[in-house]
Amino acid sequence: MNIDKNGSGFSDDDVVRSVVKGNTRNFEIIIDRYKLKIINFVFRMISDYDESQNISQEVFLQIFKNIRKYRENNTFSSFIFTIAKNTTLNYIKKRNRVTLFSGLSKGGEEEKILSNKESPSVRLQKEEREKLIREGLMNMNVNQRLALILKIYLGFSYKKIAEVTGWSQPKLETLISRGKTNLTNYVQLQEKGGVDV
Amino acid sequence: MFKFSEANMKCSDTIRLLSRYQDNELDETPKKKVKDHLQNCSNCRSQFSTLESISRGIVNLREEIPDKNFTQLVMSEVFKRREKNMIGPLSYVYAVVFALFFILGIFMGPFSGKTSGGNINITDLSSIILQGQKFTKAEHQNSIILQLPGGEDEKRID
Numbered sequence: 001m002n003i004d005k006n007g008s009g010f011s012d013d014d015v016v017r018s019v020v021k022g023n024t025r026n027f028e029i030i031i032d033r034y035k036l037k038i039i040n041f042v043f044r045m046i047s048d049y050d051e052s053q054n055i056s057q058e059v060f061l062q063i064f065k066n067i068r069k070y071r072e073n074n075t076f077s078s079f080i081f082t083i084a085k086n087t088t089l090n091y092i093k094k095r096n097r098v099t100l101f102s103g104l105s106k107g108g109e110e111e112k113i114l115s116n117k118e119s120p121s122v123r124l125q126k127e128e129r130e131k132l133i134r135e136g137l138m139n140m141n142v143n144q145r146l147a148l149i150l151k152i153y154l155g156f157s158y159k160k161i162a163e164v165t166g167w168s169q170p171k172l173e174t175l176i177s178r179g180k181t182n183l184t185n186y187v188q189l190q191e192k193g194g195v196d197v
Numbered sequence: 198m199f200k201f202s203e204a205n206m207k208c209s210d211t212i213r214l215l216s217r218y219q220d221n222e223l224d225e226t227p228k229k230k231v232k233d234h235l236q237n238c239s240n241c242r243s244q245f246s247t248l249e250s251i252s253r254g255i256v257n258l259r260e261e262i263p264d265k266n267f268t269q270l271v272m273s274e275v276f277k278r279r280e281k282n283m284i285g286p287l288s289y290v291y292a293v294v295f296a297l298f299f300i301l302g303i304f305m306g307p308f309s310g311k312t313s314g315g316n317i318n319i320t321d322l323s324s325i326i327l328q329g330q331k332f333t334k335a336e337h338q339n340s341i342i343l344q345l346p347g348g349e350d351e352k353r354i355d
Contacts, residue, residue, distance in 0.1 A: 024279060031271055035263045043261050053264055060271045061278065126257075133254040151220060152255040158222050177216035184251050 003029065012076035020068055027067075031060055034077075037154065038084050044149045045088045047138050055091050059084045078163040081154070085146065085164055092142060129187070136186035144179035151176050206234045211241045219248050 003010050003018055007029035018026045038059055043052035062083045070079045118126070137145050150156045150164060161172050211234045217223050218231045235242050264270070 024275060025272075027275060028268055028272055031268045035267055036260065039263050039267075040260050044255075044258065049261055052261065053267065056263070057267070057271050057274070061274055064275050065278070129254055130258055133251070133258060137255075148255060152252050153258070158220070173217060173222075176220065180216055180219075180248055180251060183255075184247055187251060187254070188247075 005029075007033070013072050016067060016070055016076060019064075027064055030063065030080075034080060035060075038080070041081065041084055041149060041154065042088050044134075044137065044153055045142075045145060046092065047134055051091070055087055056084075059087045062087060074163055075160070078160055081150070081156075082164045085150075089142070089146075132187045132190050133183070135190070136183040139186060140179060140182045141175075144175050144182065147172055147175040148179040148183070206230045208234075208238060208241055211235070211238070212244060215241070215245055215248060219245065219252065 003015060003023070003026055005028070007015050007026070010029075012030070012033070015026055015029050019030070035056065039052055039056045042055045042059070043049060046052060046055070059080070063080050066083065070076065137148070140148075146165065147161065147167075150161045151158075156164070158169060158172060161167070162169060165172065167175070211231055214223060214227060214231050218228060223231065235245055
């Protein structure tokens, strides 16, 4: 099977099979397909741009190392996000604390200026909301945060979240529901009075 | 566990199911009941709209762009580690070969380095040269004796 550089027309499973057979170069296709989602998944979990790049690199190295363990009865994305979840949680555990939102977004200001055609007040409001959402995520229990990011940012079904996390359905339903409530309360409280929580 | 026997769902039951409703994780019957309730209850509708707004907030968080050389960095590390993994088993082979030579060396040491000690099969030979010294074979009862010409050193082989 000849897979071109972009892997167009080939499924993840096709590419993985070719990598396992020894076409290491094709692992690039996997990286290019998933790097944006992995980096942003990690970034939403830890809120630190530089660290999320480093952790994501480690995630892909772990994926390569364990690629022979992938079984096609689960989706490949479940496989890689399981590794991303483990690597990120290990990092969080290691640091034993998560830096409260630090706004370490690389080139963020520049991007905003170049891409935003909204009025300054609308833009400011959106930026403020985004900041509160990030803060709220970082303030909540790490499992609730993980559940919300898998569900809302990545759009995973409950079944897929259970595959990635190993949580039971009732447990993840509770985490998601409480996570939403906590985030809502945090944002509303901050918007109303700016009270520190 | 919540049962859907009532024709009209209560607010408390709706709120309990709101998150799963929003995530599209309810079966058809409860889903329809929540939907009907929301159409008729402004309080629950308001709560649902807050949930929607918060979720939109998460979805709309700005996406960070990977470093330009992200893929290259990972790939170069992948190749480095693959090489290491290939050298790994080879060094194991080297170690085994070295150990074999070492063990052979121990048993053959006397043969190559000393004029006394060790067992040498010279049944079919009449003489042997060790380190430049010529030994001659002499049979004595059931033994074979290696003798230096002057007779100052000898090795008995039983």
